[in-house]
Each structure stands twice: as C-alpha cells, then as structure tokens.
Amino acid sequence: MTSEATSQQAEHIPADLLAEIEEAITHYPVSKRSASLPLLHLWQNHFGFIDDTGIEWIAAKLELTPVNIYELVTFYPWFRREAAGKTVIRVCRTLACAMAGSYALREKFCEAAGVDAHAGHHGFGHAPPTSADGKFSVEFVECLASCGTAPVCLINDELHENVTTEEVGDIVKQYS
Numbered sequence: 001m002t003s004e005a006t007s008q009q010a011e012h013i014p015a016d017l018l019a020e021i022e023e024a025i026t027h028y029p030v031s032k033r034s035a036s037l038p039l040l041h042l043w044q045n046h047f048g049f050i051d052d053t054g055i056e057w058i059a060a061k062l063e064l065t066p067v068n069i070y071e072l073v074t075f076y077p078w079f080r081r082e083a084a085g086k087t088v089i090r091v092c093r094t095l096a097c098a099m100a101g102s103y104a105l106r107e108k109f110c111e112a113a114g115v116d117a118h119a120g121h122h123g124f125g126h127a128p129p130t131s132a133d134g135k136f137s138v139e140f141v142e143c144l145a146s147c148g149t150a151p152v153c154l155i156n157d158e159l160h161e162n163v164t165t166e167e168v169g170d171i172v173k174q175y176s
C-alpha cells in the first residue's frame with residue numbers, strides 16, 4: 001500500500017486514536033513491526049473489532065503486508081473480526097475454574113444477560129454469542145491468571161473473582 005493510500009485512510013481515523021497509535025510506535029524504534037500487537041489492541045479498543053480495513057491500515061502504517069497483521073488477528077482469540085456486545089463477559093474455562101464450576105457459571109451469565117449460549121460461532125475471530133439488544137456477549141476464555149480465586153471472569157476490563165452463580169444476576173445488573 002502506498003503512503004498516499006495510507007494518508008487517505010488516516011483521514012477516517014479519529015485524531016485521538018491516531019495520536020495514540022503514533023505514540024505507541026515510538027516505543028519500538030528498532031522495529032516498527034513490534035508495534036503490531038499494541039496497535040491491534042488500540043484499534044479493537046476503539047472500534048470494537050478489527051476488520052479488513054483495520055488490518056490493511058495497520059499493515060501500511062507499520063510498512064508490513066496485510067498478511068503479517070492478519071495472522072496475528074486470527075492467532076490470538078482476544079482479537080475479533082466482528083462486533084461483539086457492548087459488555088463482553090469472558091468466563092475462564094481452564095482447569096481450576098472448570099473444576100470450580102465455570103461451565104455452570106457461563107450458563108448462568110447467558111441466562112441473566114439474555115444470551116443464547118449456543119448461538120453464533122465462538123472463536124476464530126467471529127462474534128461470540130450476543131444478546132438481541134447488543135448489550136452483552138458471553139464467551140469462554142482460557143486461564144486468566146487468577147487460578148487461586150477460581151472461578152473468575154473478566155467483564156470488559158474488570159476481573160471478578162470467586163464468582164458464584166447466586167451473584168451473577170447482580171453482576172449483570174451492574175453493567176446493564
């Protein structure tokens with residue numbers, strides 16, 4: 001992609017996001033490629049997902065080919081290529097949490113948030129099951145590095161520990 005094309009796309013990027021991107025790149029003076037993950041996080045935080053436009057824009061910005069960025073987006077389950085709900089509930093399903101009841105917990109979160117637990121396609125960049133009003137998505141994730149307080153879930157950026165099925169309704173209300 002040419003620098004001219006890059007600057008045309010940049011016109012559609014909000015100034016505050018662009019400033020954050022430029023600042024992030026300065027942290028990697030030796031290899032701009034190392035800024036790929038930080039830029040993907042910034043993009044998803046802002047837009048909610050990373051579509052082909054985002055992949056191409058970031059690749060051009062870092063002087064890479066789109067496949068260099070595409071392979072990251074499709075490798076890390078954290079990144080999405082489709083929009084999810086406004087609040088994303090991530091329930092850990094790795095051993096400690098699974099043994100502490102995280103499968104029942106996910107079912108309970110789905111029920112309380114109006115999400116069809118079996119709808120949609122989980123993983124591989126697709127949107128997780130989402131409520132009809134677009135307020136909530138619920139998905140399983142792997143270890144959230146808080147095994148000692150299992151079961152845990154991450155709701156947007158907040159970690160909830162020792163979560164019981166009894167408190168799920170109140171937790172969901174906090175985000176409604």
Ligand code: FES
Nearest residue numbers: 092097144146147
């Ligand atoms: S197994 Fe759930 S936080 Fe580690």
